[in-house]
Amino acid sequence: NDFLKIFDYELNLIDEKYVGTIFGQPTIFNGKIIFNSRQKNNPSDYFFAYRLNDSNLQQSFNITLNNDAEFGGIKCLNLNGINSCVFKDKLNYVHIVNIDSKIDDAYKTSDFNETRQTVPAIGDIDNDGNLEAVFWFNNDSGGGYGFLVFDLIDRNVDWIFDNIFTSFSGLQSTFALKGQPLLADLNNDNKPDLN
Numbered sequence: 001n002d003f004l005k006i007f008d009y010e011l012n013l014i015d016e017k018y019v020g021t022i023f024g025q026p027t028i029f030n031g032k033i034i035f036n037s038r039q040k041n042n043p044s045d046y047f048f049a050y051r052l053n054d055s056n057l058q059q060s061f062n063i064t065l066n067n068d069a070e071f072g073g074i075k076c077l078n079l080n081g082i083n084s085c086v087f088k089d090k091l092n093y094v095h096i097v098n099i100d101s102k103i104d105d106a107y108k109t110s111d112f113n114e115t116r117q118t119v120p121a122i123g124d125i126d127n128d129g130n131l132e133a134v135f136w137f138n139n140d141s142g143g144g145y146g147f148l149v150f151d152l153i154d155r156n157v158d159w160i161f162d163n164i165f166t167s168f169s170g171l172q173s174t175f176a177l178k179g180q181p182l183l184a185d186l187n188n189d190n191k192p193d194l195n
Helices: none
Strands: 003-007 013-018 021-029 032-038 045-053 056-065 075-079 082-088 093-098 103-108 121-123 132-137 145-151 156-165
Touching: 003 032, 013 045, 013 056, 021 075, 021 082, 032 056, 075 121, 132 156
Parallel strands: none
Antiparallel strands: 003 013, 021 032, 032 045, 045 056, 075 082, 082 093, 093 103, 121 132, 132 145, 145 156
């Protein structure tokens, strides 16, 4: 119902604030509740950071987003000493938000619109010393999905693996991509594996 609500461990309501329609998967980072939303009275999308001070929800800041953010789940991390949050919007721009300076840098990755939820996995997938964000990705707006690997330090696309997950024999209606990519060292070689 367009409200951010905070409950205690016994599910008693602590506080609530109108924030508009929340998109994607919010996150908590350095004591801030971070999410994208759209306000009904102003049809723009926003990147919001809220903090719970005592028993009151208080907005720390917001950034107006240029594109629809309705498919972007957010991950936050310290990126070379800068507190940053990463997500991808509906127009397939990867956003890296500096939450200290409140600057949003966006990088185009495709000419096609995103159609599914995309929450990034973060890790050094290619062992080059740089962290990458790995998203579900559809490079041609067809039925198949793959992965987009975006270098968070160099701020460019490292790899695109397209049509790894696709429908077969015209069974497009049965294809359902869910969840998010995961990075973990499954075979104990000290390198992250993409799941």
